[in-house]
Amino acid sequence: MTDLHVATAPRHRSGEPWQGGCVTVTLDDIQQAAHRIAGHVRRTPVLEVSPTCVFKLELLQHVGSFKPRGAFNRLLSAREQGALTGSGVVTASGGNAGLAVAYAARELGVPARIFVPESAPAAKIARLRTLDADVVQVGTEYAEAYVAAVEAGEQSGAMLAHAYDQPEVVAGQGTLGLELLEQIEKFDTVLVAVGGGGLIAGIATAVGDRAKVVGVEPVLAPTMRRTLEAGELVDVPVSGVAADSLGARRLGSLAFEAVRKYGVESVLVEEDAIVAARTELWREYRLAVEHGAAVTQAALSSGAYKPAPGERVVSVVCGANTDPATLG
Structure with a gap:
């Protein structure tokens, strides 16, 4: 099934430890995280849209994306270890990770400084400021904002919360992924949007031994696909309508380990399919999503991913930080 749009990572043989070159995240780590962040994040609902398709409505999470799950686990873990001090936290983000860190920091009573590229949507910038974050716009891409955040953390003593490539x-x-296993009696496949890969790494680790995991990327931001093709972490030029949320130039090392270990499949979707899917989600289901969150629906609607007969698919609808005026 390998063509322009679909590829599959070579799957490591079941039962053998993965001999990767970096720290990995385990199911036990995820179970501990679930206990730690309980009461800080929402258990988001699922919506059965057909007998073979279920939406996981993570756009209903605090600040409109899945990111608070990781942000709270990072900050709470650091607090347990005495590493979260009055200097607070810094992060770099195209928007959603920054919103999550700012929200978690405010809830936990520590300052947050968020570095975002100049291309970040105005709606996300405005929301960041309502969360009492110190917002710094720098550079044109996430990578430049990240360098600035690291330097700021080193100078101030603030803890760095990475947008996607930290174990916590x-x-x-x-x-x-654990919620999906509790909420849905049976599913065969999970479709997940991929930027830097934190979400797909976590979901693959949680459900990869129970279901197929498919990563969906825009053709203009194929970070995971190019990394899998190269067999190593590589920088990838990124652009397009979803670049504000799926615009990481390099896949996280933790994601690289996870997608290879669990044989994650890669699907690419065209720009026009993303735009059409976003419109479809609004018109048919009244779900106001950002372009990055529409890629999983784009994979299904455009045929870039074709489920087998009877295959039950979960589509993770992961972000709502968009301007509703653009939905039509």
Whole structure:
């Protein structure tokens, strides 16, 4: 099934430890994260849209995306270890991770400084400021904002919360997968949007031994696909309508380990399919989503991912931080 749009990571043989070159996240880590963040995040609902398709409505999470799961786990873990001090936390983000860290920091009573690229949507910038965060716009891409955040943390002593490539962050995102196992009696496949890969790494670790996991990316931001093709972490040019949320130039090392271990499939979707899917989600289901959150629906609606007869698919609808005026 490998063509322009679909590819599959080579799956590591079941039962063998993965011999990767970096720290990995385990199911036990995710279970601990679920216990730690309980009461801080929402258990988001699922919506059965057909006998073979279920939406996981993570756009209803605090601040409109799945990101608070990882943010709270990172900050609460650090607080347990005495690493979360009065200097607070810094992060770099195209928007959603920054919103999550700002929200978690406010709830936990510590300052947050958020570095975002100049291309970040105005709606996300405005929301960040309502969360009492110190917002710094720098550079044109996430990578430039990240460098600035690291430097700021080193100078101030603030803790760095990575947008997607820290064990605590990945474990927190994986709690979404645990919820799926509790909420849905049977499913065969989970479709997940991929940017830096924190969400897919967590979900694959949580459900990868029980179901197929498929990562969906825009053709103009194929970070996971190019990494799988190269067999190593590589930088990828990114652009397009979903670049504000799926615009990481390099897949996280934790995600690279997870997608190879669990044989995650890669699907690419065209720009026009993303735009059409976003419109479809609004018109048919009254779900106001950002373009990055529409890619899983785009994979289904455009045929980039074709479920087998009877295959029950969960589509993770992961972000709502968009301007409703653009929905029509």
